[in-house]
Amino acid sequence: MRTKFKAWAQPFLDEHLEIQCSVEDLNSYPRYYLEIGSGKGQFLCAMALKYPTKLFVGIERNVTCAGITAKKIVENQLENAKLMFVDAEKVLPLIKDNSVETLFLNFSDPWPKKRHGKKRLTSEKFLKEYYRILKEKGRLIFKTDNEQLFNFSLEMIENSPFELILADPNYDGLDSFDEMSEYERNFRQQNLPIYRIILEKL
Numbered sequence: 001m002r003t004k005f006k007a008w009a010q011p012f013l014d015e016h017l018e019i020q021c022s023v024e025d026l027n028s029y030p031r032y033y034l035e036i037g038s039g040k041g042q043f044l045c046a047m048a049l050k051y052p053t054k055l056f057v058g059i060e061r062n063v064t065c066a067g068i069t070a071k072k073i074v075e076n077q078l079e080n081a082k083l084m085f086v087d088a089e090k091v092l093p094l095i096k097d098n099s100v101e102t103l104f105l106n107f108s109d110p111w112p113k114k115r116h117g118k119k120r121l122t123s124e125k126f127l128k129e130y131y132r133i134l135k136e137k138g139r140l141i142f143k144t145d146n147e148q149l150f151n152f153s154l155e156m157i158e159n160s161p162f163e164l165i166l167a168d169p170n171y172d173g174l175d176s177f178d179e180m181s182e183y184e185r186n187f188r189q190q191n192l193p194i195y196r197i198i199l200e201k202l
Protein backbone atom coordinates (compact mmCIF):
# COMPACT_ATOMS: atom_id res chain seq x y z
CA MET A 1 0.00 0.00 0.00
CA ARG A 2 1.78 3.10 -1.23
CA THR A 3 1.07 6.36 0.59
CA LYS A 4 0.28 9.22 -1.78
CA PHE A 5 2.58 12.18 -1.18
CA LYS A 6 0.87 15.05 0.65
CA ALA A 7 2.47 18.45 0.17
CA TRP A 8 1.00 19.76 3.46
CA ALA A 9 2.83 17.13 5.55
CA GLN A 10 6.25 18.82 5.92
CA PRO A 11 4.80 22.31 6.69
CA PHE A 12 2.46 20.71 9.24
CA LEU A 13 5.40 18.95 10.91
CA ASP A 14 7.35 22.23 10.93
CA GLU A 15 4.43 24.02 12.60
CA HIS A 16 3.96 21.36 15.28
CA LEU A 17 7.31 20.79 16.90
CA GLU A 18 5.51 20.44 20.25
CA ILE A 19 4.34 16.92 19.37
CA GLN A 20 7.79 15.83 18.18
CA CYS A 21 10.68 14.72 20.33
CA SER A 22 14.44 14.79 19.97
CA VAL A 23 16.86 12.06 21.05
CA GLU A 24 17.68 14.22 24.10
CA ASP A 25 13.98 14.34 25.02
CA LEU A 26 13.68 10.60 24.51
CA ASN A 27 16.67 9.89 26.70
CA SER A 28 15.19 12.06 29.45
CA TYR A 29 11.87 10.16 29.67
CA PRO A 30 11.88 7.76 32.63
CA ARG A 31 9.29 5.48 31.05
CA TYR A 32 8.06 5.21 27.46
CA TYR A 33 6.73 2.81 24.83
CA LEU A 34 8.29 2.90 21.37
CA GLU A 35 6.84 2.00 17.97
CA ILE A 36 9.24 1.76 15.04
CA GLY A 37 7.71 2.36 11.61
CA SER A 38 4.53 3.86 13.05
CA GLY A 39 3.03 4.60 9.62
CA LYS A 40 0.02 6.91 9.78
CA GLY A 41 -0.14 6.64 13.57
CA GLN A 42 -3.32 4.60 13.99
CA PHE A 43 -1.79 2.21 16.54
CA LEU A 44 0.24 4.92 18.29
CA CYS A 45 -2.77 7.19 18.80
CA ALA A 46 -5.13 4.35 19.76
CA MET A 47 -2.66 3.20 22.44
CA ALA A 48 -2.14 6.76 23.69
CA LEU A 49 -5.92 7.25 23.96
CA LYS A 50 -6.35 3.93 25.75
CA TYR A 51 -3.48 4.48 28.20
CA PRO A 52 -3.45 8.21 29.02
CA THR A 53 -0.86 7.83 31.77
CA LYS A 54 1.68 6.08 29.52
CA LEU A 55 3.92 7.83 26.99
CA PHE A 56 4.02 6.48 23.41
CA VAL A 57 6.69 7.51 20.91
CA GLY A 58 6.51 6.67 17.20
CA ILE A 59 9.48 6.67 14.82
CA GLU A 60 8.55 7.16 11.17
CA ARG A 61 10.74 8.15 8.22
CA ASN A 62 8.09 8.80 5.56
CA VAL A 63 7.11 12.46 5.52
CA THR A 64 3.48 11.92 4.53
CA CYS A 65 2.95 9.20 7.14
CA ALA A 66 4.67 11.37 9.76
CA GLY A 67 2.48 14.34 8.79
CA ILE A 68 -0.72 12.28 9.02
CA THR A 69 0.37 10.99 12.46
CA ALA A 70 1.17 14.54 13.60
CA LYS A 71 -2.30 15.65 12.53
CA LYS A 72 -3.94 12.81 14.51
CA ILE A 73 -1.90 13.72 17.62
CA VAL A 74 -2.80 17.41 17.33
CA GLU A 75 -6.50 16.86 16.55
CA ASN A 76 -6.93 14.41 19.42
CA GLN A 77 -4.89 16.64 21.76
CA LEU A 78 -2.80 13.65 22.78
CA GLU A 79 -0.24 14.90 25.28
CA ASN A 80 1.15 11.39 25.75
CA ALA A 81 1.94 10.67 22.08
CA LYS A 82 5.17 11.93 20.48
CA LEU A 83 6.66 11.50 17.06
CA MET A 84 10.20 11.32 15.70
CA PHE A 85 10.32 11.99 11.97
CA VAL A 86 13.57 10.16 11.32
CA ASP A 87 15.05 6.90 10.05
CA ALA A 88 15.18 4.41 12.95
CA GLU A 89 18.55 3.21 11.74
CA LYS A 90 20.03 6.65 12.47
CA VAL A 91 18.39 7.18 15.84
CA LEU A 92 18.56 3.72 17.45
CA PRO A 93 22.32 3.89 18.23
CA LEU A 94 21.70 7.20 20.06
CA ILE A 95 19.04 5.83 22.41
CA LYS A 96 20.38 5.04 25.84
CA ASP A 97 20.60 1.50 27.21
CA ASN A 98 17.79 -0.04 29.30
CA SER A 99 15.29 2.72 28.63
CA VAL A 100 12.29 1.36 26.65
CA GLU A 101 9.36 -0.38 28.40
CA THR A 102 7.94 -2.10 25.32
CA LEU A 103 8.93 -1.89 21.68
CA PHE A 104 6.34 -2.41 18.94
CA LEU A 105 6.95 -3.40 15.33
CA ASN A 106 3.68 -3.43 13.40
CA PHE A 107 3.69 -4.79 9.86
CA SER A 108 7.25 -3.80 9.10
CA ASP A 109 8.26 -3.68 5.44
CA PRO A 110 9.06 -7.30 4.45
CA TRP A 111 11.95 -6.57 2.03
CA PRO A 112 11.36 -9.92 0.23
CA LYS A 113 14.56 -9.92 -1.86
CA LYS A 114 17.39 -11.87 -0.22
CA ARG A 115 19.91 -9.10 -0.87
CA HIS A 116 17.72 -6.72 1.18
CA GLY A 117 17.66 -8.99 4.25
CA LYS A 118 19.69 -6.55 6.35
CA LYS A 119 17.06 -3.85 5.86
CA ARG A 120 14.38 -5.93 7.61
CA LEU A 121 13.57 -4.45 11.01
CA THR A 122 14.01 -7.88 12.64
CA SER A 123 17.48 -8.53 11.19
CA GLU A 124 20.42 -9.23 13.51
CA LYS A 125 21.72 -5.68 13.87
CA PHE A 126 18.27 -4.29 14.73
CA LEU A 127 17.59 -7.06 17.29
CA LYS A 128 20.90 -6.21 18.97
CA GLU A 129 19.87 -2.57 19.31
CA TYR A 130 16.38 -3.47 20.56
CA TYR A 131 17.90 -5.72 23.22
CA ARG A 132 20.25 -2.96 24.33
CA ILE A 133 17.60 -0.21 24.61
CA LEU A 134 14.88 -2.31 26.27
CA LYS A 135 14.63 -2.37 30.04
CA GLU A 136 15.17 -5.62 31.89
CA LYS A 137 12.00 -7.73 31.32
CA GLY A 138 11.04 -5.25 28.59
CA ARG A 139 9.18 -6.73 25.65
CA LEU A 140 9.37 -6.58 21.89
CA ILE A 141 5.97 -7.19 20.26
CA PHE A 142 6.02 -7.86 16.54
CA LYS A 143 3.04 -8.36 14.23
CA THR A 144 3.08 -9.12 10.52
CA ASP A 145 0.92 -10.48 7.71
CA ASN A 146 4.02 -11.87 6.00
CA GLU A 147 4.85 -15.54 6.62
CA GLN A 148 8.38 -15.21 5.19
CA LEU A 149 9.14 -12.28 7.48
CA PHE A 150 7.68 -14.21 10.44
CA ASN A 151 9.94 -17.21 9.70
CA PHE A 152 12.98 -15.02 9.02
CA SER A 153 12.39 -13.21 12.33
CA LEU A 154 12.19 -16.51 14.25
CA GLU A 155 15.54 -17.56 12.73
CA MET A 156 17.13 -14.25 13.75
CA ILE A 157 15.67 -14.56 17.28
CA GLU A 158 17.26 -17.99 17.75
CA ASN A 159 20.68 -16.36 17.56
CA SER A 160 19.73 -13.44 19.80
CA PRO A 161 19.74 -13.19 23.61
CA PHE A 162 15.95 -12.61 23.69
CA GLU A 163 13.64 -15.08 25.35
CA LEU A 164 10.87 -16.16 22.99
CA ILE A 165 7.59 -15.78 24.90
CA LEU A 166 5.21 -16.43 22.02
CA ALA A 167 5.24 -17.20 18.29
CA ASP A 168 1.64 -17.24 17.07
CA PRO A 169 0.98 -17.92 13.37
CA ASN A 170 -2.69 -16.94 13.70
CA TYR A 171 -3.11 -14.15 16.24
CA ASP A 172 -6.80 -13.67 17.02
CA GLY A 173 -6.38 -9.98 17.93
CA LEU A 174 -7.94 -10.51 21.34
CA ASP A 175 -5.07 -9.41 23.58
CA SER A 176 -6.76 -6.66 25.59
CA PHE A 177 -3.48 -4.71 25.89
CA ASP A 178 -3.25 -4.46 22.11
CA GLU A 179 -4.71 -2.14 19.44
CA MET A 180 -4.94 -2.47 15.66
CA SER A 181 -2.73 -0.58 13.23
CA GLU A 182 -3.98 0.54 9.82
CA TYR A 183 -2.34 -2.43 8.11
CA GLU A 184 -3.75 -4.90 10.64
CA ARG A 185 -7.26 -3.57 10.07
CA ASN A 186 -6.86 -3.94 6.29
CA PHE A 187 -5.52 -7.48 6.52
CA ARG A 188 -8.18 -8.58 9.01
CA GLN A 189 -10.88 -7.22 6.69
CA GLN A 190 -9.46 -9.55 4.02
CA ASN A 191 -9.46 -12.48 6.52
CA LEU A 192 -5.70 -12.88 6.18
CA PRO A 193 -3.74 -14.48 9.04
CA ILE A 194 -1.80 -12.21 11.37
CA TYR A 195 1.45 -13.53 12.82
CA ARG A 196 2.65 -12.34 16.19
CA ILE A 197 5.89 -12.74 18.13
CA ILE A 198 6.57 -11.62 21.71
CA LEU A 199 10.12 -11.49 23.05
CA GLU A 200 11.46 -10.56 26.46
CA LYS A 201 14.81 -9.17 27.54
CA LEU A 202 16.31 -11.37 30.26
Ligand SMILES: C[S@@+](CC[C@H](N)C(=O)[O-])C[C@H]1O[C@@H](n2cnc3c(N)ncnc32)[C@H](O)[C@@H]1O
Pocket (backbone or CB within 6 Å): 036, 037, 038, 039, 040, 042, 059, 060, 061, 062, 065, 086, 087, 088, 089, 105, 106, 107, 108, 109, 181, 182, 183, 184
Ligand atom coordinates in the same frame (compact mmCIF):
# COMPACT_ATOMS: atom_id res chain seq x y z
C1 LIG B 1 4.23 -1.39 5.98
S1 LIG B 1 4.15 0.13 6.81
C2 LIG B 1 3.24 -0.25 8.29
C3 LIG B 1 2.72 0.96 8.97
C4 LIG B 1 2.06 0.75 10.34
N1 LIG B 1 2.99 0.23 11.31
C5 LIG B 1 0.86 -0.14 10.24
O1 LIG B 1 0.93 -1.29 10.72
O2 LIG B 1 -0.18 0.30 9.74
C6 LIG B 1 5.80 0.28 7.41
C7 LIG B 1 6.15 1.68 7.88
O3 LIG B 1 7.43 1.66 8.46
C8 LIG B 1 8.16 2.79 8.03
N2 LIG B 1 9.59 2.45 8.12
C9 LIG B 1 10.22 1.44 7.49
N3 LIG B 1 11.52 1.42 7.82
C10 LIG B 1 11.72 2.46 8.69
C11 LIG B 1 12.85 2.98 9.37
N4 LIG B 1 14.06 2.43 9.20
N5 LIG B 1 12.69 4.04 10.16
C12 LIG B 1 11.48 4.62 10.32
N6 LIG B 1 10.36 4.19 9.69
C13 LIG B 1 10.48 3.11 8.89
C14 LIG B 1 7.68 3.04 6.61
O4 LIG B 1 7.92 4.37 6.18
C15 LIG B 1 6.21 2.71 6.73
O5 LIG B 1 5.44 3.83 7.10
